[in-house]
Amino acid sequence: MAEASLAIGLRTAFVVLGFLATATVIYTVVTDGLPFRKELLTPWMAATLVDFYINILATGMWIIYKESNWISSLVWMVLLICFGSITTCLYVVLQFLRLTPQESQLDPIYFVLLRNKKSPSTEEVESKKSILSVVGARFLFSVLGCLMVATLVYTIATDGSPFRQELLTPWMSATLIDFYVNVIAISVWVAYKEPSWMRSALWIILLICFGSATTCAYVALQLFRLSPQDPVHFVLFNSDSRQVHDGSKRRL
Template sequence: MAENTCSLAVALRTLFSLLGAFMLATLLYTLFTDGSPFRKELLTPWMAATLIDFYINVVALAVWVAYKESNWISSFLWIIFLICFGSIATCSYIVLQFLKLSPQESSQDPMYYVLLRNPNKTTAAEPKRKNSFVVALTALFGILGVFMLGTIVYTIVTDGSPFRMELLTPWMAATLVDFYINVVAISVWIAYKESSWINAAFWIILLICFGSAATSTYIVWQLFQISCQDPVYLILVRHGDRQVYSTGQKANIRGFLMRHNSNGGYEQMFLQISLRIQLCKIQESYCFSKC
């Protein structure tokens, strides 16, 4: 199991390194062969719709980056990179997060540690200050999803089908490559979250076909799975991790086990009693929230 999770970390790190390098090569090639992208004739109705689609996905990634970073300066810089360099910045950031993992984290659950900010240092008190984010993000991505759907319908009505060869200019092709690399990043998260490959495949197909409209719908759906009292970052992890982590105790119990693993005698007895008390409290809180 440890070998499989460690190989997963290596595989994902390699995948996003290759995708980032491919996007960089695509950008440079298009720049040299087709000139500047900042030309008015390139901004066709479908190019505008594609850019809106692209940047709504960037908003989703930027929210995660803002959560992950420990200070606003680094968050601001990475978000600027996402806006300016698109999936190149996305891939660079993801690879950097995988490189930060310790060997132990890589062998346990690398996606869990990449998605969450300092999971071993999170306390139960932290989520209480951020409950309003659940409502705010639900409203934000609900509006963005409806806006993107309206944009698609409007562009089809006014400009016709997007499947026309004259629309596939070099910069449109580069934008689509950029867009779908970000879709790959979001798809990896969905594949990690979903317990069934059927559900994961269903959502990934929706992402490929409907872009950020599907991204926004999925995020809103996940936000509806947690209450306003839960920390918003619970949508990043699997449902199995969410039940324990929602009380803010998962990291504390892990750390407690690691610190006392080598002790015996009365300390082992005390550890077992303490853990049972903690688990009873967790079950009680979870049942109460469900009621």
């Protein structure tokens, strides 16, 4: 019963967050015009966009794994790049709506993270989805983390502190809301992965403070806990869920 309530609660939360992100974009376009203006691209806006799109890449890699063909993967990636957290929320809500009653009662987050079932065969999909090995993914997220840290250090050195009122333009505010909606999505995953609320809270605080630098550090650490021979998508699941559901599959 608690698991079913969790599924309903998360689905509702992402519906609300999706509407919030959509309303923010519409309001900002109406009151401040389109964002494609050179004067909006200040050093801190550029740094925020780098931060934003590194998190988008992490979410996008999950979507590519989830989708059963490259056309749907490509469509969702384009939507994710163009609409950010609006797409994230829509995609997450759709995955919760696809859950069967049994999946909602057993382990809803596990089944939301798990690849969609509508695929030609497990082996064929696995071969298509194995874009990166565990070692390759470790390298990618380590490089992205270093890139984000370097971006932050460079922007602070050349443009000063980000905590200045003049930086908080309407589009910067909208971008930050978009960014932190994605942070919430990643935080739900971190809370699912971590064995204790204390560790979850620590990582979520770091996510809020340091954004995608923390995302990359966290993903890289999880990848280093996997064997190089493991499928890279194992990083999505916590150890308890993997043991329970892998055991169930073997019994079947």
